[in-house]
Amino acid sequence: MPVLPPPALPIDAVLPDLVAALAARGMAVVQAPPGAGKTTRVPLAMLASGLCPGRIVMLEPRRLAARAAAERMAETLGEPVGQTVGYRIRGEAKVSKATRIEVVTEGILTRMLQTDPGLEGIGAIVFDEFHERSLNADLGLALVLEVRGALRDDLHLVVMSATLDAAPVAALMGDAPMITSAGRAFPVETRWLPRPLEARARFDQALAALVVQAVEECPEGGVLVFLPGEGEIRRVEALLKGLKGCDIRPLFGAMEFAAQRAALAPAAPGLRKVVLATSIAETSLTIPDIRVVVDGGRARRARFDAPSGMARLVTERVTRAEAEQRRGRAGRVAEGVCYRLWSKGEEGGLAAFPPPEIAAGDLTGLALELAVWGSADLPFLTPPHPGVLGEAQTLLTGLEALKDGRITDHGRQIAALPLHPRLAHMLIRAGGGIEAATLAALLAERDPLRDAAADLALRMAAVKDPGRVEREGRAVHRGTVERIRAEAKRLARAVPEAPRGLSLGQMASLAYPDRVGLRRKGEAPRWVLSGGKGAAMAAGQPLSGARLLVATDLDGDLREATIRQAVALTEAELRAVHGDQIVWRDICEWSKREGRVVARRQECFGACVLDDRHWTDAPPEALARAALDGLRLIGLTPSPAARRLMVRAALCRRDGADLPDVSEPALLAGEALLPYLTAKRTEADLRGLDLVEPIRSALGWEGVQMLDRLAPPHFETPLGRRVPIDYDGETPGIEVRLQELFGVTVHPTVGPKRLPLKITLLSPGGKPVQVTADLPGFWTNSYADVRRDMRGRYPRHPWPEDPREADPTMRAKPRGT
Known part of the structure; x- marks a missing residue:
């Protein structure tokens, strides 16, 4: 059993508490800042405790960190990597039958769980750097918690984090014990820019200038410079070339391992080491002798990129948590200084923490893994958004990985490949082979031809023969080409070869x-x-x-x-x-551009119309429905007669009558107009549509009878004359000559609630003399005054003293009477 070295790191003080927590509960959350020693000491302490029969598997977010952690633990034991401590990453493994601690990248654990949910031979799982909240780490923890609850209650589980609030993780793990370790850090002075960078300032030039300033102002120790990616690192490296007394060393994930190790090694005598690194150097790696940090303030993160249909790395501002971690790198060995490429005033605009990948990344791979697992109901720290997950499942259905929501055999083949499901589907359906594997590797990598024309064939040519493409005047990124070639060989070996002889375009269409x-x-x-x-x-x-x-x-x-x-x-x-x-x-629709019904037969691949013909025998119902869509766009133009019908029906419905709704919105929303539209093709046809018959049809025979009874179109005077009732105002009304209503003692009403008609009484000359809604009251109260006035004006017309007893008339007295 290995023997731990004498306590020399802060984490050592809490290792007994961790072992006790595991012995009592089997789970724990370890919170310790960078430099505390948790990555190398915790697995060794667990091994030394004897609590974990079988292997201890520790997850690291990056390949370089996995290798480095395994090497440091093996060195502690005085052994080569691959004995007690080994590692397994994509495309490379150093393990043996003697291996007890296996450091793996996060995707490896997912494959182990999918292959053997019982995790036979594994006694403990350790999640390192969980605060980075990668999609694979969140999925891995959810799967392990389900396995532990259903199959392996003896499985030990430790989650370690540098900055994450540990309480939510501990709660997810059933209120697991939290073990907190202090860090070992010296004071670090922070220096900001005096003012924000100008909008036109070039990032790489501004950062290179800040590095030169830091080297001049701080004469001791190595310098760690944080940049977002390889492109920025190479540009700053070129600008710093020849910096006196300095050894410039790039460090990023895509480098050869030998070059990465060289960046971590101590500087040569007489030289200061200046490491130009991505966020890979924030927490997972120990870089000796760093006394100065220069933070460019940018980070590259995995985000779902709708334009490419896959996850892409995007450049964003760092968060306060990331900036603080970077700053702490300057205080590992002695007092240090941190230079920030932003002003102190800008700091308040930084987000507190980066969002978890599950909340912002591509969920296609997650959806596939959940389908392979057979359940999406897992204990996630941050559950995936249902809508985004649904979109991913739709894509997987289109790629034949899912059918009716369940994993297919083809989907299992896709899940077994270390590729985005789009590219794995393409590689399998193309029949494998080096050509398809090269295309898959090319589409998964960054562009080897920067600023070149948009032709994908140029990229394939650059991978196959970079020299020829360079002789044609194009700049080829050789490092990217070599990575594509190496990955293509691995992918070609992973898929049984049965090439279909597809063109580059055909293979690309399988992926997209x-x-x-x-x-x-x-x-x-x-x-x-x-x-x-x-x-x-x-x-x-x-x-x-x-x-x-x-x-x-x-x-x-x-x-x-x-x-x-x-x-x-x-x-x-x-x-x-x-x-x-x-x-x-068969397409039958209203064309807004042409202003008419268009009927066509189209041969389609999705939204692409490959062949387009007139549909000469389109059924009348389809034509009518297209015309109705047009009518909904341009609106109805009812005639006065149709408008009166609508208003009468609306009055009755408002007062409780059981009549169909024949308002304009109801007619357009329903199908009552369809029988009258089969011959209508153009906007002019629709504007000329007579709505009276459609409205009467919508009301039905009984409805029309009820409407005529409750809200008749006319009022019939005692002389038998029909006077139209005006329903457009607030109160239905009529205009009628006063003498024509002699003898009427009951006021006329309309509607279910028997609303009194507003009667405008006219003089024999047709001029209004009185408006009333109470005709009997008018005869009693006002008529005498009107009679006095009207007798003088119209002496030849009858003005009886009691109009209630008089006969209605529209005639004048004969002359001389």
Whole structure:
């Protein structure tokens, strides 16, 4: 059993508490700042305790960190890596039958769990650097918690973090004990810019200048410079070339391991080490002799990139937690100084913590793993968003990985490959082989041709023969090419070879069936993509005239994306690969642009219309429905008669009558108009539609009878004359000559609530003399005054003293009487 070295690191003080917690509960959360020693001491302490029969598997977020942790623990034991302590990462493993501690990258654990949910031979799982909240770490913890609860209550579990609030993790683990270790840090002075960088300032030049300032102002110790990625590192490296007394050393994840180790090694005598590193150096690695940190204030994170359809690395501002971790690197061995490429005033605008990848990343891989597992109901620290997860499941269904929500055999094959499901599907369906494997590796890597034309074929040529492409005047990133080649060899070995002889465009279409683009009409290079979105390309590019292409990379424009990378595709090639997805559709719809009903038969691949013909025998109902859609756009134009019908029906419905709704919104929302639209084709036809008959039909025979009874269109005077009732005002009303109502002693009413009509009484000359809603009251109270006035004006007309007893008339007295 290994013997731990004498206590020399802060974590050593709490190791007994950790062992006791594991003995009592089997789980624990360890919170310790960078430099406390948790990565190397905790697994060794667990091994020494004898609590964990079987292997101890520790997860690291990065390959370099996994290798480095295994080497440091093996060195502590005085053994080579691969004996008691080994590691396993993608494409490389150093383990043996004697291995008791195995350091793995996070995706490895997922594959172990999917292959053997019982984790036979494993006694403990340790999650290191869990605060980084990678998608694989969140998934791994959820899977392990379910396994521990259902199959392996003896499995020991430790989650370690540098900055994460440990309480939520401990609660997720059933209120597991929390073990907190102090760090070992010397004071670090922070120096900010006096003012924010100008908007036009180049990041790499500004950061290089700050490094030079730091070297001049701080003459002792190594300098650790934080940059977002390899491109920025290489540009700053070039700017710092020849910096007196300094050894400039890049450090990023894609480097060869030998070069990474060289960056971690002590500086040569007489030289100061200046390490240009990505966030890989924030927590997981120990870099000796660092006394100065220069923080560029940017970080590269995995985010779901809708334009590419996969996860991409995006550059963002650091969070306060990340900035603090970087700052702490200057105080590991002595007092240090941290330079920040932002002003003190800008610090308040930084987010507190980076979001977990599960909340912002591509969930396609997660959805696939959950389908393989057979359940999405797992104890996640941050549950995946249901809508985003649903979109991922839809994509997987299109890739034949899921059927009716369940994993298919093809989906299991996809899950077994270390690729995005799009690329794994392509590699398998293409029949494997080095050509498909190279394309998969190329699409998974960064672009080996920076600032080149959008043609994917140029990239494949650069991977196959970089020298020839360079002689043609293009700059090839050789390191990227070598990584693509190495990965292609591994992928080719992973898939049984049965190549189908597909073209580059056909293979790309397998990965991106939703990105097949059909050129739009017109001179501009614009395409409609099979997924329904639009895309465009700068004029004059090699592919700008292509009728069909596959867009493998787009920018993020939501209106019309710019194609950054694509490959040509012929229609014959498309039909050969996707023939079963090309279907004829009968389209009968209202064309807003043409202002008419359009009936066509179209052969489609998604939203791409490959063939378009007139649909000469479209059924009348389909034509009517398209016309109704047009009517809904332009609105109804009811005639006065139709308008009166609508108003009468609305009055009765308002007062409780059981009548159908024949208002304009109801007519447009329903189907009552359909029988009257079968012959309507144009906007002019629709505007000329007579609505009286459709409204009466919608009301039905009984409804029309009820409407005529409750809200009749006319009032019949005692003389039998029909006077139209005006329903447009607040109160229905009529206009009628006063003498015509002689003898009427009951006021006329309308509607279910018997509303009194507003009667405008007219003089024999047709001028209003009185408005009343109470005719008997008018006869009693006001008529005498009106009679006095009217007798003088109209002496030949009758003005009886008691109009209630008089006969109605519209005649004047004969002359001389």
